[in-house]
Amino acid sequence: MPRFFVTPESVCGNEIFLRDADAQHIGRVLRMRPGEKLTVCDTAGCDYFCEIAQIAPDCVTLAIESSAPTVSEPKVRVVLYVALSKGDKLDHIVQKAV
Numbered sequence: 001m002p003r004f005f006v007t008p009e010s011v012c013g014n015e016i017f018l019r020d021a022d023a024q025h026i027g028r029v030l031r032m033r034p035g036e037k038l039t040v041c042d043t044a045g046c047d048y049f050c051e052i053a054q055i056a057p058d059c060v061t062l063a064i065e066s067s068a069p070t071v072s073e074p075k076v077r078v079v080l081y082v083a084l085s086k087g088d089k090l091d092h093i094v095q096k097a098v
Helices: 020-029 089-097
Strands: 003-006 015-019 037-042 046-055 059-069
Touching: 003 015, 003 020, 015 020, 015 046, 020 046, 020 059, 037 059
Parallel strands: 003 037
Antiparallel strands: 015 059, 037 046, 046 059
16 A cells, blocks of 8 residues: 655645645555545554545545554664764764664
């Protein structure tokens, strides 16, 4: 099931509106049709299980069937402080931290 990421402002009641690049990706690349299901995640920690209601060239309307807290994100927040390093060592630090 495809997964898309949106801001909480995109969720309006029982509908979600995907615009621009996401709408084009759903309609042209994935060639999805009304009635197909997908998952939408917001940045507030909630997953929405949706069905495509309408596809337009610049906007896809999704009907929310159910929602649940996001389980894929860790509960612990980590802040990494790094001193300035020489050369490309910072790239190595970022790679290992991820």
